[in-house]
Amino acid sequence: MSTTAEASPTRIVNGAFLAPATAVFFFFFAFGMALPTLPIYITDTLGGSDLAVGTVVGATAVSAIAIRPWIPAGVQRWGATRLIAVCGILGAISFIFSGLIGSTAGLSGLRLIAGVAQAVIMVAALIIVSSSVSDAHQGQVISYLSVAPYMGIGLGPVVSQPILENYGPAWSFAAAGIVSLVATAAISPSAIRRPARDMHAPRTKPEIYLPALVPGVVLMLGILGPVALSTFMPLYIGDLGSNSPQWIFLGYSTVILAARILGARIPDRLGPMITGVGSTVLISVGLTGIAIAPSVLVVYLALVPFGIGIALQYPGLLALVISRAPAGRRSTAISTFTMFFDVASGVGAVLIGVAATIAGYRVAFGVCAVAALVGLALLFVFAAATAHDPGGESESEPAVPATADSDKL
Known part of the structure; x- marks a missing residue:
């Protein structure tokens, strides 16, 4: 780590940060544009059920989980910025053709492509920014980077909802595809430069970083809430007498944006463990409020603790994983930990879809609240098990130069 990064934390937002953060923002802006369109398109145009909604939405996780172990090897070989640029194009293909497909099976296939793009872009961006700061500022730089996807997801529905209402889902998906191409344009100047390589470093192989599994599971159980929010909120608030889900998504993302910036x-x-415990409690409280809400106003109020919890849990737990990983395995640790986003999106979306089908949307959100509490229990178990080994694996392990993935931005 550079002494500059240690001495000048205010330089966290620099050229190495802005290019991947901008690409992440525009890709997730496109991803967010599909959120209010996808469930309505499946149920109204394709005639699918709530379970079909959960299955199609969760399809992104199948490919994302499959690609995760290969991302560090791909970054080492081609460079993080090049992967981001290519995946912006893949995302555009997925979004544009989503509005032209005539079956849930075909739509699921396109969501598989979106899953690959989503996983690679986020992991590659995290590798770039985490390699540019010291361990003391990992939580801060992760918080700042994570502003980009949540801001994008929050603003995307606001833009796509009027397009959906006035021109139909095909145009809404097409607009999302165009925005995804902007992500490629944002990172392309950096991607053109060939990344420096250490020819003597061993080639990275696909693998899972085992010490990241328990924090990843805790994250997964907390992320079930946002999965339920993105999948069924457009339908749930219809039962509460509203037809404007875009403002729910915007409110949720605004809370996260504020918490990520002000609480970076x-x-x-506080330390990642205390942050993890407090944030998980807030997630459960917020989801409980959403589940029992008698009106849309209560849903908005519940978004406050829920959003703050989501905002703090991810950077806290990821900082815990990174700080305990040897330098040469940090890219693998990041990839393994963030894989649980996709596990939550895939398995979680299907399970939540089953719960919504059998017992309704309120029960689905209630199940997510309970799942967050299970994650809290696991976090306490993990803290007790690692109390005598806070440093994780030995730092004497040979280091694969993952920091070279930043393409010398």
């Missing part, structure tokens, strides 16, 4: 240093100051 909380994981580094």
